[in-house]
Amino acid sequence: MLVNRDSLASLPYFAAMLRPNTWSESQPGTRTITVHEDHPVAMELLLRGLHDTLPDLSASTTSTTLTNVTxxxxxxxxxxxxxxxxxxxxxxxxxxxxxQAELKEPRQSQRGDKLQLEQELLFPAYAFDCAKEFQIVTRKLVYHGKGHLVERNPVEVRQLHLPARVCQQLNASRGRLRTILHTSLFEAVASLVSIGDCPCKELAVFEYLRELKRIEVWPLEDVMKDASISDILERLDDFDQKNMRRLKDEEFDGSRFCACSRSWAVVVNQAKKRVAEYFDGLCLDCMDKTKNLGEGGDQDDDYWHYWKRYSRYDSKCRIMHGQPTWYFSFMGRREKGGLVAGLEDEK
Incomplete structure (x- = not known):
């Protein structure tokens, strides 16, 4: 691959190689640099980025094109x-x-594990600061992942991985969705058990749980072991209140309002909507605000600034998101030596 000597010399590694010395690459007339240990396609991408020729890959006549980069x-x-x-x-x-091309369904369907691609894309999207793609991948993992959420490393280089806090926050997000789903589905039941005084309350609670059991949503704690949030939301579409028995009319005089007569289908649909719209994925900009200090910044001031209330939680972010994404994108920092600033130094 042809490269510009001055552009190459902008990198400290090659600058040392090209400046006048005893290395063969620095000798007059030398036009070839051989790098034996580096990955060839990755090296081409790196050099194209350095020379601003990456867009040319779409019309490249070489073996490296947009569609065959892995x-x-x-x-x-x-x-x-x-x-x-x-x-x-x-x-x-x-x-x-x-x-974006890799995430399209035809290319993704070639993989065995449905979420393998998303797990492998987490680190590159983070490393290359691809905010929209990182949001898409993290949201899909949280809603479609089963069990403990982790990233995948497709290469034999163990040093390449996300900061540990990222996967921790993904699992925390999934746990929060489970809590919201549980609360939304059963707060009406809790109210009925606490203050219900109608003769049909026991039957209503039993029938509601039985219908949730039929569609494999209850007991939620057991179901979540083998199902994703998305799986459960799809099952809620099968909820049918007509399957719930009621007391005979003569056993209920209708003289007062009965909480059991509510539309349980509405309860289920509202729970589904609330969970489906809750989490927008992690935000790289919010993550960056909490893991890096600006030039001349103060760690303590920066900490308190993050927790200020905002009119918009996606202010100055490249993606649109709500409060949950802002909250779970908090990455924190390594703690100071002492609990109180300066206290450790005074001892």
């Missing part, structure tokens, strides 16, 4: 960018386009 190539590109101290921002837009 997820492993992208991971190795992260590795090489770190090795050569190259800013990844010039590659961000191209990786974003590649990720």
């Amino acid at each position: 997820i492993k190539d992208i991971w190795y590109t992260v590795l090489l960018s770190d090795k050569y101290l190259l800013d990844r921002d010039p590659l961000s837009a191209w990786v974003s386009s590649w990720t």
